[in-house]
Amino acid sequence: MWKGADQSFKNADLLLKSIDLSSNYLTGEIPKEIELLYGLVSLNLSRNSLDGEIISNIGNLQSLEFLDLSRNHMSGRIPSSLSKIDRLAMLDLSDNDLDGKIPIGTQLQSFNASAYEGNSNLCGEPLDKKCEEDTTEDERPAAQVSDDNSTFLEALYMSMGIGFFTGFCGFIVSVLFISSLRGPYSKFLNTLVTRIYLMTQG
Structure with missing residues (x-):
């Protein structure tokens, strides 16, 4: 019986809607065959002694709206495919032994932090505990960012100084050792001095 209607389970992978085996003494791993029950809407295996990892392809259950695996001994990471179930x-x-970063996805970050508590090695939103790889440049100590900026400016000023010095030396050497440039350069300086003098007198 499902929603007031009798169902025939000749094709259980499509017609089975709910599994509730909570509060038993189940042990071992979750059978991988569950990921083939494409019509599953509700899965409750809470309050058992299940261990091992959450089945990696649980994201195949696109009709899943209710998933409770709490109070077991599940370990490993939360499968990234779980974030692909839009109806969840x-x-x-x-209250498991899950670890690593909570997969990023609008669905998983929308749940309350209580959905993940009791897993001391879990990190990432919506938990307050951040993962080490999430540390960005903006989150580094201000002193470190300041040091980086200072190093960049020092390199910039040094490059500008070397460029100016090289250009100036090249110009002086050209004027001193290339006779054809002396005349035009002297004429240019005389004209420049005369214009400056006239401007100051005016």
Whole structure:
């Protein structure tokens, strides 16, 4: 019976809607065959002694709206495929031994932090505990950012100084050792001095 209608389970992978085996003494890993139950809407395996990892292709269950794996001994990372279930409205993975970063996806970040609490090695939003790889340049100490800026400016000024010095030396050497440039250069200087003198007198 599902929503007031009798269902025939000749094709269980499409017609089975709900599995609730909570509060038992189940042990071992979650059977991988569950990922083939494409019509599954609700899966509750909470309050058991299940271990191992969450099945990696749980994202195949695109109809899943309710998932409760809390209070077990699940380990490993949360599969990234879980973030691809758009219909997921209720999630509880609390009180396990899960670790690593919570996969980024609008769906998983929308749940309350209580859905992940009790997993001391989990990190990332919506938990307050940030992952080490999330540290960005903006989050580094201000002194370190300032040091980087100072190093950049020093290199810039040094390059400008070397460029000016090289150009000036090249000009002086050209005037001193190339006789054809002396005359035009002297004429240019006389004209420049005369114009400056006239401007100051005016």
